[in-house]
Amino acid sequence: MLSASILGQGLIHSLGSSEIFFSLYKDRIKENTFVSQTSVDVSGLSNMLPGVSLRRVPKYARMGLMAALEALNNANLPIPDVNRLGLVVGTAFSGAQMNIDFMDSILEASPQLSSPTAFSHAVNNMGAGLLSLFLNIRGGCQTITQFDLSFAGALQVALLLLASNKNDYVLLGALDENDARFIETCPQELQRTPYPHSEGAVFFLLGKSIPNTAQISLSWHDTIPTANNIVCSGDLNKNNHINNASFYGTSPIAQALDTALAVYFGTEETLCVCKEKNIEQMAAINIRK
Amino acid sequence: MKAPVAVTGMASISAAGIDMQSIWATLTTGSNTLSHPSILHKDTLAYPFFAAPIFSNGRRDSACDTFNLARLAMLAALKDASLDVSAQKTGIVLGTTAGSALHFIEAYAQSRALRIHNDENNNGENTTFQGNSSSQLQSPLSQPHDADDYFKANLALHLGQSFNIKGPTITLANACTSGADAIGIGMELLRQNECDYVICGGADALSLVPHTGFARLMVYDEKHCRPFDANRAGLNLGEGAAIMVLERIETALARKAPIHGLISGYGSGSDAHHFTAPHPEARGLLHAFESALSDAGLESSQLAFINAHGTATQENDKIEGAFFHKHLPEIPVWASKAITGHTLGAAGALEAIFSLLALQKNSVPKSYGFTEIDPKILLSPTLAHTEISKKYALSTSLGFGGGNAALIVSTDTSAFI
DSSP states (O other), X not given: OOEEEEEEEEEEETTEEHHHHHHHHHHXXXXXXXXXXXXXXXXXXXXXXXXXXXXXXXXXXXXXXXXXXXXXXXXXXXXXXXXXXXXXXXXXXXXXXXXXXXXXXXXXXXXXGOOHHXXXXXXXXXXXXXXXXXXXXXXXXXXXXXXXXXXXXXXXXXXXXXXXXXXXXXXXXXXXXXXXXXXXXXXXXXXXXXXXXXXXXXXXXXXXXXXTSEEEEEEEESSOOOOSSEEXXXXXXXXXXOOOHHHHOBOTTHHHHHHHHHHHHOOSEEEEEEXXXXXXXXXXXXXXX | OOOOEEEEEEEEEBTTBSSHHHHHHHHHHOOOOOBOGGGTOTTOOSOOEEOOTTOTTXXXXXXXXXXXXXXXXXXXXXXXXXXXXXXXXXXXXXXXXXXXXXXXXXXXXXXXXXXXXXXXXXXXXXXXXXXXXXHHHHSSOOOTHHHXXXXXXXXXXXXXXXXXXOSOXXXXXXXXXXXXXXXXHHHHHHHTTSOSEEEXXXXXXXXXXXXXXXXXXXXXXXXXXXXXXXXXXXXXEEOEEEEEEEEEHHHHHHTTOOOOEEEEEEEEEEOOSOSSSOOTTXXXXXXXXXHHHHHHXXXXXXXXXXXXXXXXXHHHHHHHXXXXXXXXXXXXXXOOXXXXXXXXXXXXXXXXXXXXXXXXXXXXXXXXXXXSBOTTXXXXXXXXXXXXOOXXXXXXXXXXXXXXXXXXXXOOOTTTO
């Protein structure tokens, strides 16, 4: 089984920064009191990158930039060869707001007057494209989009890029935003848990396996694998499995959030299992510390 | 050099045809016609496109059209490979540009109309729609399955489920490099022993939203596109699906599977320059190319030809053409999008299949649409059918977001068979 070392992680979420997120999790003071559709505060990004360069960057990509920069800083590594650094992003719905904005522009103004900028920012790889541009990542840039299993698919690609020696490091992320217009179009399909929707980004800097670091690996299953410490997400939340949705809400980045929690709080080994609705297959991410 | 993998099944659906014989005939005769965009939707802008010849019974105008394209190609590829994947250690890697996200407007229009209706009733305000050409879209005309289509049309997840595939499942959405990336990632799944078989490729059907988007970017030719030509005026969109069955060579030999060719190398590079424009020195493409060449253990002199991305947009062709002229001046360049249009997420996979076909035939077709060298590029793609004897071809893809992918395909099986 392929595995990699987690060298750094960063997170931004409706609940707040990674510091707040982990602190709240520790205290569990937010349990069952999640605020509906809280928007992520991305104002801190202007302290990390020049404000003028961010002028046309949508919130979706700003969330990704904040989490990615934190993961890189957290790793505290010398600046890697940019041609050997890859980027892999898992996103269920990509830039949902820009996508809906583009459709609004067609519906309100007609196709002839629809917004080309909104279209170019509505394509699924907009987030990864902008991140590679801002972070000067040149060793390949991949976007995986398969709803709740997007992060698992992204991890699979990241592990392959490292194992094949195409990259020395891979910045792996999960990134999704809320849009009320999108949610009201398909509320039943999007409501994976009884809890309100949340949004955010989780990034990890992965490197080839080295001792004394948290290890991440992935396996695919059609039944829930057995392990001592399992956390479930996606369509598994409603079947009485242990899950964290009451803490972080309903989100397609749930498996990545579980992974971050396992890296931060986990003991020896945690299995983060996720299943997409109406799909038998599930992905199990193993974190070993 | 890393081990190549065998292509034991391949199938594609595009305006070029649906079987290899008719596809080769179309590629070599250039006999193809553009379709009127009104067959996509009555409100489409007046830019013609290359339609996939499978929607005679009508379109869903949803992501299910992409799903159905991919499913038909996958059925044909599996039949070609004589493979039942359900009991095997199989993975699936499929690329798409529009994915589900850009085929959602009917469902959204219905929801939006309801929201506006409710707002009017709640606020007592007389909110009216602006414009009139898309008024039909704003009425609650959607069928109840529209939103559901969105969630049933994720290519790898749902096709994997349809075919009982239980291994690694990856839907790539890297814009126009998606199909090539899917094949490259599929090859790595085999090299790293994550699977014994991989279904990979790409698919995209067109509908109002992606067609409108590309038209509004002002990169669309109203007539037949002219890749690399001095008078090119933009792309023609197309739609299609291209699927390969890959396996390790020893697996293919053990089960006496037909080997159509090999995937020998893959590279990917990001421009990190501009979101929609390629880097002026094509640095991402250079990285992808060098990585693919190293992956295959080749020298560039071993390449028989290049199948270029060649969209016929000003920027793509200027940068890509200048790159070939500078780095690979002796190698014939074939641009095939005047036959199929730009099939977006399918393009990289479709052109990998075209490249294998050309290697099998020892002939590179003429680049239709090209007549006059652009002095800013100085590249002349193939002006006539060209005989070749070498066994390797490079296929390049460039995409939104600064992505670049390079695939090296081969028919050099002499060392293995």
